[in-house]
Amino acid sequence: MDIRAETVHDHSAVARINLHAFGGMGEPMLVALLRQRQSYDPDLSLVAEIDGELVGHALFTPYTIRLAGEDVETVCLAPIGVDPAHQKQGVGTALIEEGHRIAAAKGFRLSFLLGHTSYYPRFGYRTGAYGVAELTLSTSDINPPLGTLETRPVDEPDLPVLRALWQHEQAAVDFAMQPEDSLFDWLSPDPRVFARIFLHEGQIVGYARYRRSARTRVISFLAADDAVARTMFVQLAEGAPEIKLPIHPYAASARAFGAQDGDIEAWDAGMACPLEPGALDAYFGGLSNGRVPGAVIWPPAFDPL
Numbered sequence: 001m002d003i004r005a006e007t008v009h010d011h012s013a014v015a016r017i018n019l020h021a022f023g024g025m026g027e028p029m030l031v032a033l034l035r036q037r038q039s040y041d042p043d044l045s046l047v048a049e050i051d052g053e054l055v056g057h058a059l060f061t062p063y064t065i066r067l068a069g070e071d072v073e074t075v076c077l078a079p080i081g082v083d084p085a086h087q088k089q090g091v092g093t094a095l096i097e098e099g100h101r102i103a104a105a106k107g108f109r110l111s112f113l114l115g116h117t118s119y120y121p122r123f124g125y126r127t128g129a130y131g132v133a134e135l136t137l138s139t140s141d142i143n144p145p146l147g148t149l150e151t152r153p154v155d156e157p158d159l160p161v162l163r164a165l166w167q168h169e170q171a172a173v174d175f176a177m178q179p180e181d182s183l184f185d186w187l188s189p190d191p192r193v194f195a196r197i198f199l200h201e202g203q204i205v206g207y208a209r210y211r212r213s214a215r216t217r218v219i220s221f222l223a224a225d226d227a228v229a230r231t232m233f234v235q236l237a238e239g240a241p242e243i244k245l246p247i248h249p250y251a252a253s254a255r256a257f258g259a260q261d262g263d264i265e266a267w268d269a270g271m272a273c274p275l276e277p278g279a280l281d282a283y284f285g286g287l288s289n290g291r292v293p294g295a296v297i298w299p300p301a302f303d304p305l
Contacts, residue, residue: 001091002049003098005042006057013054014047021081026305030079033189033301034061038180043106044075046099048082048091055086058095060103060111064178066171067294068282071178075103075275077113078302096123104275112175112272112296120271126280128287129272130175131264133248133295137233137257139241144231149206150199151235154186158197161204162186165222172250174283174294190303193219198232206232209300220297221245226256233257248295266293 015028048056060075170176179185198206223229249262
């Protein structure tokens with residue numbers, strides 16, 4: 001078995017592997033979208049080849065995350081797929097071990113993923129690394145201080161302001177994934193998901209990515225201050241008695257809703273693996289001493305999953 005970096009000539013075979021491994025088009029679409037990231041590194045998109053046939057694929061995508069007050073260079077392992085006819089033959093193990101080796105050599109400090117707790121810990125992944133931030137709020141308890149905010153779609157010139165909003169909102173949240181200077185990190189490929197800029201007196205003051213259904217599901221929420229956060233919440237609710245916001249207790253908007261003392265339960269499936277010694281010691285040590293677990297807000301490429 002040969003483990004090597006993918007080439008453009010491998011793309012259709014990689015899509016076929018992920019289609020068969022996962023039984024749907026979600027993961028092939030995810031790989032295609034993640035290849036469009038500015039940080040995409042083909043050295044970290046690995047294929048397993050046996051007798052000239054591709055039988056497995058693992059994608060390690062670089063991200064900068066916040067961790068214990070620092071910007072940390074990481075990779076996210078997603079997806080990893082093995083053709084069903086070659087599963088349980090060590091293909092996945094070879095892909096993960098080689099991906100870790102290459103990522104560590106490139107200076108990435110840790111790898112993280114969402115996956116099976118019975119499989120990934122054997123490679124050094126620690127369970128309970130992060131959870132999900134969901135704050136359920138009643139619309140009857142909140143008045144919109146700014147009345148109604150103007151909204152419009154996201155455009156390229158908005159990116160510097162959106163990055164500043166992200167920094168304001170998420171700078172203290174562990175495992176917050178920094179967006180790139182690209183519309184791919186702000187616009188969803190899922191037609192059911194809307195991305196909108198919120199403006200007050202002509203200035204950009206907020207951003208939300210949300211899915212409309214029987215009840216609005218807010219995926220990403222950034223607000224310039226408490227008044228903006230409360231006003232955005234009421235507008236996003238559209239008359240519903242309550243909705244959930246993805247606001248971590250350490251996010252800036254937690255103040256607007258009195259949620260700074262909130263709690264988050266880490267998912268066992270939310271795992272991280274140090275690629276350099278001690279890379280996770282300070283973070284897990286903080287969790288042992290009462291620090292709230294981090295929360296990942298997945299970028300738009302993951303919306304259709």
